[in-house]
């Protein structure tokens with residue numbers, strides 16, 4: 501999949517879609533929700549460059565569950581990028597099943613002037629960094645952190661995006677579910693982001709949507725792919741957080757500006773995005789879904805305005 505993305509013709513602005521936690525355990529209802537999100541992704545115009553599932557889509561990680569997932573995404577017209585989640589490693593042979601079907605847990609690819617680095621953000625309880633308390637707080641393994649550091653050190657593209665399963669703890673930002681953020685290896689992870697000018701981290705694991713900018717890094721959590729939702733995020737909902745089954749369309753301009761819009765599963769076409777973010781494209785996202793009868797046309801038109809602005 502990564503090769504297909506890197507070989508694709510490059511246009512700016514471009515978009516990609518993230519989703520996560522679509523199948524932490526076998527559940528036909530989760531499959532129906534995620535399948536609908538896939539259909540909505542396929543209908544986006546302009547087409548996203550890829551869809552990244554940020555993990556917990558084939559729990560407990562048996563070969564049958566991975567094959568089932570691949571059947572779900574088979575009709576997706578754009579590449580599917582798969583990241584490993586903690587539930588995908590619950591089976592005793594989960595690691596082998598992953599390797600056989602998806603290959604490495606850590607990988608990277610470029611699209612235009614943006615480098616995407618995908619890491620194993622789920623198996624951090626094992627390894628030299630030691631155990632985590634509470635144990636549910638999975639984070640990147642020591643191997644994943646080394647891969648992230650080495651890859652970014654060798655990256656020539658000016659814009660860098662990290663794809664991973666669990667978000668960092670960020671001083672309990674995800675409260676009342678602070679356990680979804682990892683602490684083991686967090687200082688090292690944040691140091692790597694800082695040292696290599698990463699401005700966007702896409703993650704899942706937390707069962708809802710959250711958008712947060714800290715120290716110049718934008719964290720977008722999309723863990724509403726179908727498995728479950730945090731009820732607590734209904735009470736803690738706000739302009740940057742919600743409990744809804746969804747995916748996120750993220751747009752990147754040639755200059756590296758990022759904007760995003762959430763689309764909720766089963767929302768009728770033309771429905772206003774429940775959440776938008778980003779200085780470059782937030783207003784576009786709203787217009788994209790609000791203009792009756794011509795959202796695609798207006799979206800394209802606004803993108804051309806951005807392109808002209810970037811060309812000066």
Ligand SMILES: [Fe+2]
Pocket residue numbers: 555556585586587665704705706
């Ligand atoms: Fe998870």
